[in-house]
Amino acid sequence: MSQEIPQQRKLKIRIAGVGSAGVEMLKEINASGRSDATLVAIDTDLSTLTQSGIKHILPCGGEITNNLGCGGDPNVAKEAAVANLQSLKAVVNNADFIVILSALGGGTGSVIAPILSKLAFESGIKFIVNFCILPLEMEGSERVSLAQKAFKYLHKRSNIAVSLPNDIIMSSRNKTLKEAFGEANKCVANAVCSMLDMISGNGIINTDFPTLKKIFPEHGENSFFAYGCGFGENAAEDAVIDLKKCPLLSGNSPAAKNLLINIVCGESMEMNKTRLLLESVKDCFKASAKTGFGIKVNPDYDSKIEITAIGTLQNPGEILSVCKKTSEIPACPKNPEHIVSNEKNTDNSAESTVDSPQSGIKSPQRRLSTRIPEESPSESQEPTASEPPETMQAPQPAPRPVTEDEEPPKKRRGFFVFGKKKGDLKQEQPVATQSEFKFVEKSQQRGFFEDTPPNMRNGEDLDVPTFMRRNIKINVS
Numbered sequence: 001m002s003q004e005i006p007q008q009r010k011l012k013i014r015i016a017g018v019g020s021a022g023v024e025m026l027k028e029i030n031a032s033g034r035s036d037a038t039l040v041a042i043d044t045d046l047s048t049l050t051q052s053g054i055k056h057i058l059p060c061g062g063e064i065t066n067n068l069g070c071g072g073d074p075n076v077a078k079e080a081a082v083a084n085l086q087s088l089k090a091v092v093n094n095a096d097f098i099v100i101l102s103a104l105g106g107g108t109g110s111v112i113a114p115i116l117s118k119l120a121f122e123s124g125i126k127f128i129v130n131f132c133i134l135p136l137e138m139e140g141s142e143r144v145s146l147a148q149k150a151f152k153y154l155h156k157r158s159n160i161a162v163s164l165p166n167d168i169i170m171s172s173r174n175k176t177l178k179e180a181f182g183e184a185n186k187c188v189a190n191a192v193c194s195m196l197d198m199i200s201g202n203g204i205i206n207t208d209f210p211t212l213k214k215i216f217p218e219h220g221e222n223s224f225f226a227y228g229c230g231f232g233e234n235a236a237e238d239a240v241i242d243l244k245k246c247p248l249l250s251g252n253s254p255a256a257k258n259l260l261i262n263i264v265c266g267e268s269m270e271m272n273k274t275r276l277l278l279e280s281v282k283d284c285f286k287a288s289a290k291t292g293f294g295i296k297v298n299p300d301y302d303s304k305i306e307i308t309a310i311g312t313l314q315n316p317g318e319i320l321s322v323c324k325k326t327s328e329i330p331a332c333p334k335n336p337e338h339i340v341s342n343e344k345n346t347d348n349s350a351e352s353t354v355d356s357p358q359s360g361i362k363s364p365q366r367r368l369s370t371r372i373p374e375e376s377p378s379e380s381q382e383p384t385a386s387e388p389p390e391t392m393q394a395p396q397p398a399p400r401p402v403t404e405d406e407e408p409p410k411k412r413r414g415f416f417v418f419g420k421k422k423g424d425l426k427q428e429q430p431v432a433t434q435s436e437f438k439f440v441e442k443s444q445q446r447g448f449f450e451d452t453p454p455n456m457r458n459g460e461d462l463d464v465p466t467f468m469r470r471n472i473k474i475n476v477s
């Protein structure tokens with residue numbers, strides 16, 4: 001009797017490029033023709049999206065930015081994110097693995113990439129990876145500081161968050177700005193592709209998805225990623241040298257706490273050579289505890305050897321200028337967020353998978369058609385999010401009740417934090433609930449003056465507090 005062999009479920013992998021540079025990186029990946037991941041381009045600048053050639057686009061600007069981008073303003077980007085919250089949720093919905101690509105320092109990438117990480121984190125996505133490009137120091141402290149804050153925020157919601165400072169690319173090579181940017185974009189695209197190759201599960205020794213999760217179970221660890229390649233007779237040695245020079249390491253070979261190494265080589269690669277190669281990569285990162293490795297043979301590689309290493313840092317202060325800088329920024333408040341759904345945009349709020357035709361993410365033609373005032377009925381009948389928005393609020397001390405003509409206190413909100421609508425604040429001030437304060441007995445009140453005669457006036461003992469003499473009750477919490 002023949003038994004039906006159960007089909008292995010395909011991993012749902014999404015790669016989102018956020019902001020102009022994020023979309024540029026996504027274009028590099030798109031050019032490599034991957035079919036195992038769904039690519040989604042997200043920007044407030046419509047032209048970036050329509051010219052990207054990416055099948056799934058999510059324009060977030062609309063009237064807020066006149067489809068022109070945020071001009072570096074994080075407040076505008078936040079407004080755009082709030083207006084498109086349901087569509088952003090649809091990007092992460094039901095995914096197993098999400099990679100978010102962005103350059104931080106501008107408006108869109110700095111705000112929407114952290115928000116997407118947060119939505120992915122809250123929706124329980126099994127593995128979240130962020131690759132972030134950091135602005136040049138010369139672009140000014142405002143951009144650099146915004147980038148640091150954004151990195152710190154999204155890092156806490158990622159299994160792996162790697163930063164690549166543009167300064168490293170600029171300083172290491174004598175290139176034009178465009179060439180250097182292009183090189184950084186390629187570097188990130190290569191890193192993403194080799195990471196996906198690593199988990200595709202058809203190697204001699206696999207570093208599959210469960211292995212990746214086991215090695216990087218935590219969120220918010222400081223991570224690094226490196227990629228190296230060698231050819232010909234000394235391919236192995238050259239690949240290690242190239243790996244150490246990888247710009248994603250920002251010029252360091254840090255000590256790794258957890259490390260995952262993947263080698264892709266030709267069919268003629270000897271076992272002994274492979275073992276030595278693995279040893280030298282482990283030595284390079286002084287790896288001790290959890291190390292996983294994978295080997296994949298690619299018949300097209302001949303004498304080419306490719307090494308990919310992903311790790312978390314033993315000493316978080318050791319690598320990456322951003323890690324050092326972000327440690328100076330005050331920590332993010334715990335559970336500060338309160339997401340509100342955006343009623344204005346229920347028309348594009350499908351909470352379905354990207355792959356489904358009802359997705360909230362539209363192909364350029366479909367999505368653009370929703371910008372036309374006379375919206376077709378079929379567009380507005382798309383399914384809405386099935387679950388109510390989740391709330392995460394830190395416990396607050398009971399505030400003083402607000403009187404009718406008094407302005408409620410202004411809540412401080414970061415760019416990555418959603419709050420309630422302004423109008424809701426007044427109504428929702430909770431009424432202070434207090435319990436009665438119990439004072440000690442009258443006889444025990446006089447303490448130090450116990451043996452002196454009481455200080456009487458009009459029949460009242462003035463040494464006894466007025467509220468006790470007159471039986472006024474005081475409520476305290």
Ligand SMILES: Nc1nc2c(ncn2[C@@H]2O[C@H](COP(=O)(O)OP(=O)(O)OP(=O)(O)O)[C@@H](O)[C@H]2O)c(=O)[nH]1
Binds near residue numbers: 021109181
């Ligand atoms: N590596 C690389 N960096 C870029 C590229 N374009 C811009 N940058 C850098 O990334 C930072 C953010 O720029 P953008 O991605 O254009 O900003 P954005 O996210 O689109 O934000 P807004 O345009 O303000 O909405 C800049 O400060 C630059 O340092 C690029 O193609 N490659």
Ligand SMILES: [Mg+2]
Binds near residue numbers: 019020045106
């Ligand atoms: Mg832009």
